[in-house]
Amino acid sequence: MKRLLGLTLLATLIIVGASGCIKVQKQKITTTNTLGGVFFTEDRFETWKHRSTMMTPGEVAGSIGGVDVAFMRFDPSDSEAMYLGTRADGVYYTYNGGAGWTKAEKLPVGFVRDLAVDPKDKCTIYVAVENKIFRSEDCSRNWAEVYYTDKPDVKVTALEIDWFESVVVYAGLSDGSLLRSKDRGIAWTLSKKFLARIAKIAVDPNDSRNVYVGITDNGLAKTVDKGETWTELNKAMKDFSGAKKYYDLAIATSAKNVILYANKFGVLRSLDGGTTWSEVKLLTPPGSEQIYALAVDPKNADYIYYSTNSAIYKTVDGGANWVVKKTPTTRVVSEILVHPKTVTRIFAGVKTIEQ
Numbered sequence: 001m002k003r004l005l006g007l008t009l010l011a012t013l014i015i016v017g018a019s020g021c022i023k024v025q026k027q028k029i030t031t032t033n034t035l036g037g038v039f040f041t042e043d044r045f046e047t048w049k050h051r052s053t054m055m056t057p058g059e060v061a062g063s064i065g066g067v068d069v070a071f072m073r074f075d076p077s078d079s080e081a082m083y084l085g086t087r088a089d090g091v092y093y094t095y096n097g098g099a100g101w102t103k104a105e106k107l108p109v110g111f112v113r114d115l116a117v118d119p120k121d122k123c124t125i126y127v128a129v130e131n132k133i134f135r136s137e138d139c140s141r142n143w144a145e146v147y148y149t150d151k152p153d154v155k156v157t158a159l160e161i162d163w164f165e166s167v168v169v170y171a172g173l174s175d176g177s178l179l180r181s182k183d184r185g186i187a188w189t190l191s192k193k194f195l196a197r198i199a200k201i202a203v204d205p206n207d208s209r210n211v212y213v214g215i216t217d218n219g220l221a222k223t224v225d226k227g228e229t230w231t232e233l234n235k236a237m238k239d240f241s242g243a244k245k246y247y248d249l250a251i252a253t254s255a256k257n258v259i260l261y262a263n264k265f266g267v268l269r270s271l272d273g274g275t276t277w278s279e280v281k282l283l284t285p286p287g288s289e290q291i292y293a294l295a296v297d298p299k300n301a302d303y304i305y306y307s308t309n310s311a312i313y314k315t316v317d318g319g320a321n322w323v324v325k326k327t328p329t330t331r332v333v334s335e336i337l338v339h340p341k342t343v344t345r346i347f348a349g350v351k352t353i354e355q
Contacts, residue, residue, distance in 0.1 A: 033328070033329050033330070034329060034330050034331065035050055035052070035065050035066075035328075035329050035331070035350075036052075036064075036065055036066050036067050036068055036069070036329070036331055036350055036351070036352070037050065037051070037052030037063070037064040037065045037066070037067055037069065037349075037350065038050075038051045038052050038064070038069065038072070038084065038098055038101075038347055038348065038349055038350075039051065039328050039329065039333075039347070039348045039350065040098055040345070040346070040347055040348075041345070041346050041348070042344055042345050043344055044314060044344055044346060045305075045312050045314060045325040045346065046325075048328040050065065050328075051098035051099070051347070052064045052065040052067075052101065053099070053100055053101065054092075054100065054101050054102065054103070055094075055100035055101065055102050061100075064084075064089070064092055064101055067086045067087075067089045067092075068086060068087045068088075068331070068334075068350075068351035068352050069084050069085070069086060069334055069335060069349030069350055069351050070084075070085045070086055070087055070111070070112060070113060070334065070349075070351065071084065071085050071113070071114060071115065071334075071335055071349070072084045072085075072335040072337045072347060072349045073115050073116070073117065073337075074117075074337065074339075074340060075117045075122050076117060076119035076122075076163065077117075077119060077120075077122045078095070078122055079339060079340050079341050080094075080095060080096055080097045081093065081094065081095050081122070082094050082097075082098060082337070082347070083115050083117065083125070084101075084335075084349055085112030085113065085114065085115055085127070086112060087111050087112075087351070088109075088111065089103075090103060090104060090107050090109065090112060091103070091104040091107055091112055091115065091127060091140070092104070093140055097345075098347060104127075104136075104140040104143075106141065106142055106143055107127060107129065107134060107140070107143050108129055108132070108134065108143070109129075110129040110130040110132075111129070111130055111155070112127060112128065112129050113128045113129075113155060113156060113157050113158070114127075114128045114156070114157065114158050114159040115127045115128070115159060116159040116160055116161045116169070117161070118161055118166045119161065119163045119166055120166045121137075121166070122139070123136070123137060123138055123139040124136070124137050124184070125139070125140060126146075126159050126161070126169060126185065127143070127159075128155075128156035128157065128158070128159050128171070129156070130152075130155055130156070131148055131149045131151065131152055131154055131155055131156060132145055132147060132148040132149075132156065133145070133146050133147040133148070133156055133159070133171060133185060134146065135184070135185050146181075146184075146185035146186065147171065147179070147181075147185060147188055149173065151175075153174075154173055154174050154175045154177075155173065155174040156171055156172070156173055156174075157172050157173060157174050157197055157198055157199065158170075158171065158172035158198050158199060158200050158201045158213075159171055159172075159201065160201035160202065160203055160211070161203070162203055162208045162226065163203060163205070163208055164208035165208065166184075167181075167182060167183055167184050168180065168181070168182055168226065169181045169184060169185055170191070170201045170203075170211065170227070171188070171201075172197075172198025172199075172200075172201050172213065173197075173198060174197045174198075175197070176193055176194035176195055176196050176197065176198060176215070177190060177192075177193055177194075177198075178190070178191045178192045178193070178194060178198060178201075178213060178227070178230075179191065180226075180227045191223075191227035191228075191230075192213075192221070192223075192227070192230045194213065194215050194218065194221065195215065195217075195218045196215050196216045196217045196218045197215070197216040197217075198213055198214070198215055198216075199214045199215065199216050199246055200212075200213070200214035200246075200248070200249050201213055201214075202214075202249055202251055204251060204273075205251060205253040206253070206256045206257075207256075208226070209223075209224055209225055209226050210222065210223070210224050210273065211223045211226065211227060212249060212251065212259070212274070213230075214246045214248070214249045215246055216246055217244060217245060217246070218234070218244055218246070219232065219233060219234040219237065219243060219244040219246060219263070220232070220233040220234065220246070220249065220261060220274065221233060222273070222274050233274040236270075236274070236275060236276055236277050237265075237268060237277050240263075240265040240266075240268060240277070240279065240286075241264075241265055241286070241287065242263060242264030242265040242286070242287050243261075243263045243264070243265045243268065243277075244263070244264075245263050245264035245265075246263055247262040247263050247264070247290065247291045247292070247294070248261075248262040248291060248292070248293055248294035248306075249261055249262070249294070250262075250294045250295055250296045250304075251296075252296050252301035253298045253299075253340075254297070254298060254299050254300055254301050255301045257270070257271060257272050257273040258270070258271055258296075258301045259273065259274055260280070260294055260296055260304060261277070262291040262294040262306060263291075264287055264290075265279075265286050265287060266279065266280065266282050266284075266286050266287070266289075266291075267279075267280040267282060267291070267294065267304070267306065267319075268280065269319075280304070280318075280319040281319050281320075282313070282319070282322065283313070283322050283324065289308045290308065290309065291306050291307065291308060292307045292308065292309070292332050292333060292334050293305075293306060293307045293333055293334055293335050293336045293348075294306045294336070295336035295337070295338050295346075296338075297338055297343050298338060298340045298343060299343050300316075300343075301318070302315070302316060302317055302318040303315070303316050303343070304318070304319065305336050305338070305346070306336070307327065307332065307333035307334075307336060307348075309332055309353065310326065310327055310330075310332075311324050311325065311326055311327060312324075312325045312326075312327060312333060312336070312348075313325075327348075327350070328348075329350050331350040331351055331352050331353075332350060332351055332352070332353045333348045333349070333350055334349050334350060334351040335347075335348065335349035336348055337349070
C-alpha cells in the first residue's frame with residue numbers, strides 16, 4: 001500500500017515538474033447559485049458555464065460575477081467582441097467571446113442603459129450614461145460627450161445605429177423623446193415625442209428604413225422612412241389585453257418582416273412588419289408571467305427564447321412546443337444573446353430584481 005502511494009506521489013511530481021503548472025478545468029454550472037455577471041451555454045441551455053473572468057494582471061483574476069447586467073451587445077462586425085452595461089459598474093467588453101472581460105476605465109460613472117457599436121467602424125461606440133451620451137472613436141480608450149439633457153431626471157434609455165448609413169444615430173429618452181443625429185452625434189433633432197419612456201430602438205436588419213420603438217406602457221411604434229413619420233402599432237393588438245405593456249422586442253434576421261413582441265399579454269408575432277399580429281401560444285396563461293428578455297435565432301425564426309423570473313423557455317418550432325429550463329442563478333436573466341454565427345452558443349446576462 002505504501003509503495004503504491006509513493007508511486008502515485010512520484011507520478012504527480014513528474015507531471016507537475018514537466019509542465020510547470022497544474023491545469024484546472026473550469027466546472028460547469030449544474031446547481032443554482034447567486035452569481036451575477038454573464039453565463040454561457042453551448043447547447044441551448046442544457047448546460048451552463050460562468051463567463052465573468054476579467055482580463056487582469058496577477059495570480060488571481062478579477063471577476064464581474066457580482067455585477068447586475070443591464071444589457072449585452074455584440075459588435076456587428078466581430079462576433080467574438082461583446083459589450084455589457086451595468087447599473088453601477090460602468091461598461092465591460094470582451095474580444096474573445098466572453099473568456100475575459102475588460103472595464104472601460106475612462107467612461108464616466110453612472111447607470112449605463114444602452115450601447116451601440118458602429119457597424120462600419122468597430123472602434124466607434126456610443127454609450128448612454130444617465131442623462132448623457134458618450135462616444136469613443138478609439139475602441140473604448142477615450143470618451144467624448146456628444147449629448148446631454150439639462151434635466152437630470154430625464155435619462156437616455158436607448159441607442160441604435162442605422163447599419164446601412166452609420167452616420168445616423170437614434171437615441172431614446174425616459175420622457176418619450178426620440179432623437180436622431182445624421183452626423184454621428186454632433187447635432188440632434190427631435191424625430192418624435194412619444195407618451196412614455198423609450199425602452200428600445202431596433203433598426204430592421206433587412207431594411208434600415210424601418211425602425212421600431214418599444215415604449216414603456218405604450219406598446220410599439222414604427223417608421224418606414226428613417227424617422228420622418230411614425231405609426232403606432234397598438235391598434236392591431238387591441239384583441240390582446242395588456243399588449244401595451246412593453247417587455248422586449250426581437251426582429252428576425254433570417255426572415256423579412258418577422259417580429260416577436262413580449263408584453264404583459266405574452267408573446268405576439270407579426271409576419272408583415274407589424275401590420276397584423278397573432279398570439280404565440282405559451283405554456284402559461286396570458287398575463288401570468290413577466291418576461292425579462294426575448295431572443296430569436298439569427299438563422300431560424302422558429303427558434304425563440306424568453307426568460308421569466310426563474311426559468312428560460314425555448315421552442316424550436318415557432319411555439320408549437322416549449323421546453324422549460326431552470327436559470328443557472330437566483331438572479332433574473334435580463335438579456336439573452338444568441339451568437340450570430342454559431343447559434344447554439346448563447347449568452348445570458350443576469351441581474352437582481354428588487355422586490
